[in-house]
Amino acid sequence: MRLIILGPPGAGKGTQASRIAEHYGIPAISTGDIFRANIKDETDLGKQVKEILSSGGYVSDDITNAIVADRLAQDDCEPGFLLDGYPRTLAQVDALDAVLAGQGHALDRVLELVVDDEVVVDRLMKRAETEGREDDTEEVVRERMAIYHRETRPLSDTYRERGLLVDVDGDGPVDEVFGRITTALG
Numbered sequence: 365m366r367l368i369i370l371g372p373p374g375a376g377k378g379t380q381a382s383r384i385a386e387h388y389g390i391p392a393i394s395t396g397d398i399f400r401a402n403i404k405d406e407t408d409l410g411k412q413v414k415e416i417l418s419s420g421g422y423v424s425d426d427i428t429n430a431i432v433a434d435r436l437a438q439d440d441c442e443p444g445f446l447l448d449g450y451p452r453t454l455a456q457v458d459a460l461d462a463v464l465a466g467q468g469h470a471l472d473r474v475l476e477l478v479v480d481d482e483v484v485v486d487r488l489m490k491r492a493e494t495e496g497r498e499d500d501t502e503e504v505v506r507e508r509m510a511i512y513h514r515e516t517r518p519l520s521d522t523y524r525e526r527g528l529l530v531d532v533d534g535d536g537p538v539d540e541v542f543g544r545i546t547t548a549l550g
Contacts, residue, residue, distance in 0.1 A: 365390060365444040365549075366469060368451070370519060371477030372512045373505065374484040374491065375534045376541060380477065381448040383542050391440050395449040398431055399423060418498065420507035422452060422515075429459040436463055444472075452516045473549060474523040477534030477541070481509055 365388050369377045378394060385392035399417070402410030413423050432450050435441070451457045464470055485505055492500035523529040530548045534541055 365446075366464070366472050367444070367446045367549075368471060368474045368523075369446060369448050369477065370474060370516070370523075371479065371534055372481070372484050373508045374488040375477040375479045376487075376538070377448045377477060379538055380534075380542060380545060381446050383538075384475075384545060385446050387546065388444065388446075390444040390446055392446045392448060393432070393435050393441075393450075395423075395428055395431065395447075398435070418504070420504040420511070422511060425453060425455050425459065428452075429456060432460070433463045436467070451519060454518060454522065457519060457522055471528055473530055474519075474528045475545060475548065476520055476523075476529060476531050478531050479534040483535055484509065 367384065367388075367390075369381050369384070371377050378396070381392040381394065399410070399413045403414045403417075404410070409427070412427075416423055428450060432447070436445065447460075451460050460471075485502065488500050488505045489502060491497060520529055532541070532544045532548050
């Protein structure tokens with residue numbers, strides 16, 4: 365199964381992605397995790413990404429597309445995958461379509477976790493406290509939400525038009541949300 369999980373930062377994508385991946389026996393691929401690993405290891409990419417994220421921005425399409433294409437070419441992705449944090453723009457949708465077409469594949473479904481903005485801000489402020497994540501200041505979180513609504517939200521319309529989008533209420537206990545996801549995927 366080839367899946368994407370969409371939703372604003374803090375909607376619970378990472379939490380649900382790992383559960384979905386385990387349930388379907390596919391890798392969960394998080395661009396955020398890839399970027400954070402590079403930041404931790406202080407690679408050239410990590411230094412570049414850290415500067416971008418600390419200002420509330422998104423990493424460029426060129427960098428992100430190359431990282432995702434490389435990851436999807438790995439053997440464990442042959443039976444499927446779940447992308448978390450990618451695509452974020454319509455240009456990335458086109459790049460992903462091209463990569464999948466080149467492999468003779470297409471997406472099966474796109475899940476969107478729907479959560480109220482203020483709930484997301486509260487979640488991220490709590491996460492910042494408990495995990496010590498420097499990129500989760502309230503100002504940065506609100507900027508990321510604005511970018512999400514402006515640039516990423518249109519992906520929902522694209523995938524809805526293709527008949528791939530499934531909206532899932534992302535508010536509530538983790539197990540309850542996971543139940544809604546598995547029901548939606550059938």
